[in-house]
Structure formats: C-alpha cells, structure tokens
Amino acid sequence: MYDAGKIFIGLILGIILLLMPFWPTGGKWAAKGPEPELTPKAKEAKVCVESKSFMRMNHMKLLDQWRNKVVRKTDRIYISSSGKVFERSLQNTCMDCHYNKSKFCDKCHNWADVDPYCWQCHISPKENG
Numbered sequence: 001m002y003d004a005g006k007i008f009i010g011l012i013l014g015i016i017l018l019l020m021p022f023w024p025t026g027g028k029w030a031a032k033g034p035e036p037e038l039t040p041k042a043k044e045a046k047v048c049v050e051s052k053s054f055m056r057m058n059h060m061k062l063l064d065q066w067r068n069k070v071v072r073k074t075d076r077i078y079i080s081s082s083g084k085v086f087e088r089s090l091q092n093t094c095m096d097c098h099y100n101k102s103k104f105c106d107k108c109h110n111w112a113d114v115d116p117y118c119w120q121c122h123i124s125p126k127e128n129g
Helices: 004-022 040-045 052-073 090-097 105-112
Strands: 077-079 085-087
Touching: 040 090, 052 090, 085 090
Parallel strands: none
Antiparallel strands: 077 085
C-alpha cells in the first residue's frame, strides 16, 4: 500500500496516453473531410448513382466492381438501389456531373492522402469552370 500514489499517477498517465490520439479530432473517431464542390449539372440532378453517404464510403469499391463487370463480363448496365438505370462508365456517367477533377476528386483525395490510379487508364477530364 506504500506505492498507491505511484500506481494512481501511473493510471492517470496511462489514461492520458490512451486518449491522446483523439485530441486532434475533438474526441470524434474521424475528422470530417472537405465538402467537394458540385457542378451545376450535379446540383440540378440532385441524385447520384447511389446515396451521398454510400458514395463517400464506397465509391472506390463501386468503381472497382464497375471496372470488373465492364472489362471482364461486358456488363455496362448498373441498376442503383433506387431502381434507376445507369451506364457503368467513369467518363460518361461519373465525370458527366463531376467534371471538375481538381474541385471534386482531388479535393478529397488530397485531404485523405490517397493516390487513385483511375487516370493511368482513363483520360483526365479537362478542367471546366
């Protein structure tokens, strides 16, 4: 019982060390990323191939699935969860609304420090407005 003070100080320091990673984010599990700028066409459409939350979390998985279905099975038709039909095409579907790569794609990818390989095969869109 003579070391109770040392044990108490050790526990407090341990708790502080465990909580330190959460201080920069204000106690939240993850910091919220930037809001990408939508083009007038995307704002007018008001709907993407899937919901905004789905696309934020799963767009790379969706694009990988699209690539595999188009390249390996020549399946170009995508039916969204809402029942709407889209062409599986990065250039003709996605980039039709999200054509400003620097304001839409790059804004989040730079924040997340990821380097997507889309533009190794696809032609990078020309920057419009």
